[in-house]
Amino acid sequence: MWTDQYLTDEQEPKTVEKVLTKLKDMLTGGESILYVAVQKKPAVTLIPDSIVITDKRIFFCIPGNLGLTTNFEIFSWKDLKEVSFKEEFFGAKFTAVPLSGENITTEYIPKVQARKLYQFSNQQLDKEREMRKQAELEEKRIQNAASIPVSIQTEPAPEPPKPIETPEDEMTQKLVKLKTLFEKQLITQEEYEQKKADILSQF
Incomplete structure (x- = not known):
């Protein structure tokens, strides 16, 4: 029988079947029934309440x-x-205590079933609080991100080319050319010093 999984704590089978048959058409997509509790009054009750x-x-x-x-209170x-x-x-x-409106209480729930109701309810309430907390943190994160001005990274402007100094004479031109050759490692330090000495000796 498909209701057997909800009869773990001596719930009245006919009541469980009747209630769940009605609820099947009220559940939303992906909604799962976790637990069913059925009222058990000391006197014989033909039509007990259930949660x-x-x-x-x-x-x-x-x-x-x-x-x-x-009648359903949901x-x-x-x-x-x-x-x-x-x-x-x-x-x-x-008893369930809503955020607004009056509390709702069902009496004569068997003690074991009442404990299970309390346990399952608090598990779901904890999940709901955690989801709310995560949503608030995410909202704060988005607000903080929106309040930080986005700095536009611009490429530094290229430095203007240095003016090329016009050599004053032939000897200066030779020294500049010689230094360029050395910096480009086209001649050795020794060759540079020797040529430099030769040029300067003509001064």
């Missing part, structure tokens, strides 16, 4: 009109502040 937890929402399913209809995890439960003599009270 269904998915990875996106929590459904409080409250039968009406002798079970012919079901909260997405981002709209919930917290959940709590209180164990009593007969079962436990499970």
Whole structure:
């Protein structure tokens, strides 16, 4: 039976099947049911309330009109502040506290199921808080990046060419040419010094 995976803690099978059949048409794409809890009052209850937890929402399913209809109170995890439960003599009270509006409580949830509801709910609330935190950090990062002025990197202007000094005479021309040959390593230091001495000896 396809509902068996939701009957791990003595949930009433017919109620689980009835509720999940209705919920199947209400789930969004990729939404998964994580846990189902069913009310168990001390007296015989033909039509118990139930709570269904998915990875996106929590459904409080409250039968009406002798079970012919079901009223749903639905909260997405981002709209919930917290959940709590209180164990009593007969079962436990499970309460969801929305960010706005009134709290919603279901009584006579078996204690084991109430603990599981609390556990699964807090896992989803923690995920939602972490996603919100990451989104806020990303938004701050984008705002900070937008506030930093983008500096335009310009290439440094090329230096103007140095004016070529016109040699005053033939001897200066020879010395300049000789130095150029040496700098380009076309002649050795020794040759440079020797030629330089020859030129200067003609002065």
